[in-house]
Amino acid sequence: MVGKLHHRSTVGLRHRAPGSQRVRRSWVWNQFFVLEEYMGSDPQYVGKLHTDLDGGDSAVKYTLSGEGAGSIFTVDQTTGDIHALSRLDRETKPYYTLHAQVFDKATGQPLEPESEFVIKVQDINDNEPKFLEGPYSATVPEMSPIGTYVTQITATDADDPTYGSSAQLVYSILHGQPYFSIDPKTGVIRTALPNMDRELRENYQVLIQAKDMGGQLGGLAGTTVINISLSDVNDNPPRFSKSIFHLRVPESSPAGSSVGRIKAHDADIGKNAVVEYAIVPGEASAVFDITSSGHDEEGIIILKKRLDYEMKKTYTFKVEASNVHEGYHHLGLLKDTATVKVTVLDVAEPPAFSKPSYNFEVYEDTPVGIIIGAVTAQDLDVASSAVRYSVDCTMKSDCCFDIDPVEGSISTTERLDRERSAQHIISIVATKVNTPVLSSHVIVTVHVLDVNEFAPELSAPYETFVCENSREGKVIEIIGAQDKDLSPVLQRYTFRLPPQEVNRSSFAVWDFGNNTAGILTRRRHFRRHMQALYLLPVVVTDSGFPVLSSTNTLTIRVCACSRDGTPISCSGEALLLPAGLSTGSLVAILLCISILLVTLVLYVGIRHQRKKGTLMSSKEDVRDNVIHYDDEGGGEEDTHAFDMVALCSPKVSDGDLLRESALKARSHSCPLKQDRLAVQDYIQQRLQDHTADTNCPPYDSLVTYGYEGNGSLAGSLSPIESETAGADEDLKCLRELGSPITSLIEILNKLDVQSDSTGNAGV
CATH class of the missing domain: 2.60.40.60 (Cadherins)
Structure with missing residues (x-):
């Protein structure tokens, strides 16, 4: 198919009158086409460029530029004919964009502006359909109905789908019928036969063809293979290999032991082949149980309790095998049943106790020899034998009991103490007389009951x-x-x-x-x-x-x-005592200190009395009043005011006497530093003098002041009671003296000396 590119302008372009104006006309052209895969010997004609300024006298020149100009496409400069020089492939490049221009040969000037046009490569059916993702695989459940969707495949064609039917595809099955079908337009594959059974055939290979040109003769075709597998559904029940199984088991087999194995086979695979076993309810279901082995799908029959040949020699019961998962709905229940017959074998057995264990109670301190209970065992074999009992004395606690070898009665061999052991475990042995090697054990627990003997x-x-x-x-x-x-x-x-x-x-x-x-x-x-x-x-x-x-x-x-x-x-006790010191210990310590103080006062008083007269005759410095100020007098008990025995009275204590004397001897304001030093020196000197003086009366001491006598109707004349608010300040001032009195006061404070309501003091 060719085209013509034509340009119109005013007539007589080269001979137009002076001053006349040229009217520009646009290019007029048709679409240019070129066939792909051209196989001719001559260049393929594409189209023609032309302008109305060309009078046919070869005065104009045509030129071509753009994609492929000069290499793929050429133009005759005189005639404007365009030819394709090489073989083109539409699938490689579907069109080319070029530019045309016309020049005056004489002047070399362009007669018209440049014009753009397109050369389109025209498609031919030169590409076959292709399955880019093949080969394919798909799965469909077995027993599926006709028309069940399997999969969809799609082929591609490189030809132009907008031109002709070169890319119009039609699908068909070349191999794989009558099991499957394919939609010719969409490529959807479906089942074509009902109830395909995986157990008969599992895999299918289907050959699919895609043909262009709408499937007409002369069209190109491509093929692919799709492997279709049938997936398993639970459409087969388990089947026992035989209808009856014979098993044997000794009567001595313990509970939980295996009796034998049975197996049912299922033609399905995977989870659909899992078999579940169960014993049909009945008498034997209380004696036997069955479980699945898991890996080989066998049923293991086990004992739930001990067997007794003398009681029952054979057991017959049915076992049911079924699928765990839901079966195919058309086939109903998927199960099978078989009969199991178990024969019990006779075995010589040890004596059997009437109970698996025994519990007895006894009060503590029960007299020795008292029977607390009895055990019973018997030989259940056909040839019955007598039984003898004994205590398995392997632990010290077991030896507290004895058992009658014939009767089985248990008694104590020593007094029991619940506080020492509240429970005793005894192992009793029962032995056959005819067969001593056959024996059995039972545990007896003896609980010692409490007798209330300890006060809370x-x-x-x-x-x-x-x-x-x-x-x-x-x-x-x-x-x-x-x-x-x-x-x-x-x-x-x-x-x-x-x-x-x-x-x-x-x-x-x-x-x-x-x-x-x-x-x-x-x-x-x-x-x-x-x-x-x-x-x-x-x-x-x-x-x-x-x-x-x-x-x-x-x-x-x-x-x-x-x-x-x-x-x-x-209190002082709480502050002074170390952790763990009891109140009784503190009282004992304080009593010892009080005795020592009283003894010291009596000793010093006797020595002082030998040397001097009464306190009232002292003519010494007035500061001496700190340690020997006279008694202010009592009441009805004034005659006991200076009794040395009164110093030891529990109603008055040395510590408060000392404290009261100290308070009487000073003013209620602390002395200056120089005064404190003078008083300190004086007190120190006086203490040394009195210590060395063997005749110093006991009244000349810090511990005698403040005892007024009990029962005074007039009450106390001492300023101590009225000045309790200043007591702490007074003690502070005495501490500042730094004398031995300070040490005495510190000791009194640590012992938490407190003044009572009468103004007296006590340690």
Whole structure:
């Protein structure tokens, strides 16, 4: 197919009148085509370039530029004819874009603007269809109905699908019928036969053809192979190889042992071939069980309990084999049934106890020889034999018992103690008289019952505290109890105060009912200087028989606390004692210190009395009053004011006497540094003088002042009671003296010396 490219312009271009204007015309052209794969000997004519300025006198020249100009395409410069010089392939390049131009040969000037045109390569059917992804494979379930989709394949053709029928494909099956069919236009493959059975044939090879030109004669064709496999469905039931299986088993076989194996075969594969075995319900299902071996699909028959030849010699039952997975719906249930016959073989057996184990109870401290129970065993074989019993004394605890060899009655050989051992395990042996090598064992557990012989007690030596600013009804401690008789889980404890303490105690006991109790305050505002320590008796009672109880002492200290209840300081005992020192130990230590102080005072007093007269006759410096100020007088008991025995009275203590004398001897403002040094030197000198003076009376000491005598109706005339607020400041000033008095005061403070309400003091 050829075309012509023509350009029109004004007539007489070369001879136009001066001043006339040329009117430009556009190129007029038809589509240029060239056949691909041209096989001729001459160049293939494509088309012609022409302009109306060409008068046929060869005065114009045509030129060609663009894709393939000069190499693939050429133009006759005089006539404008275009030819193709080489063989073209549309599938390689479907079209070429070129530019045409016309020039005046005389002047070499272009007569018209350049024009663009296209040469299109015209398609021929020179490419066959191709299956680019072959060979193919597909799977379809067996027993599928006709028309079941298998897969779809597609071929490609490189020819022009828009021109002619060179790329119009038609599919067909060359080999593989009558099992499968293919849609000629879409290439969809479907089953063509119903109920294809995988167990008969599993794989199919199908040859597919794709032909262009719509399948007409002369068209090109391509082929491919598709391998189609039938996938398995559960369409076959399991089958036993025979209808009855014979098995034998000795009666001595233990429970859980294997009796034998049976097998059913399934023609399916994979999960569809998994077989599940079950014993049809009946008498034998309580004796036998069956499980699958897994790897070889066998059924293993096992014993659920021991067999007895004397009781039953044969068992007959049915076993069912079925598929675990759902079967093909047209075939119904997929299962098979076989009969199993088990023969029991007779075996000589040891005696059999009437129970698998025995449990007996006995109270502790039961007299020796008391029978606590009996065991029974018998020979179940056809030739029955007598049985003898014995204790397998392999453990020390087993030797606490004996057994009658004929009757099997068990008795104690020693007194039992539950607190030492609450349970005894005995191994009893039963032996056949006719066959001693055949014996059996049974375990007997003896539980020793408790006799309530231990009183309960608090679970710990509780020591707690109460704040001085504590409110009434506050729980200051939670207490528990313990008992050597039974564990707390089985025991029930109650807590209370002794009857004599119920109304007068500052604390109460609240029993929570769960083997614990709380200690509550019954008043508010405790005072350390009045009483720093409380010893609270608590009665703990158990629930045994007979009921036992004990009285335990709870130590409660009075402490100064912060607002949130945190203790800041407690009694001197709590501060001074190391961890683990008990209250009794502290009382003993304080008693020893008191005896030593009293002895020292008496000794010094006797020596001083020998050397001097009374204290009132002393004419020494007034500063001497610090250590021998006279007694201010008592009341009705004034005659005992200077009794040396009174120094040892528990109602008055040396520490407070010393403290009161020190307070009387100074003003309530601390002295200046130089004054403190002078007083320190004086006190040191006086202490040395009195130490060396064997006649110094006992009144001339720091520990004699402040004893006023008990029962004075007038009350105390001492300024100590009225100046309690300044007591701490006074002690601070005495410490600053740095003298031996400082050491004495430090000792008193560590012992937590507190002044009582009468103004007297006690250590």
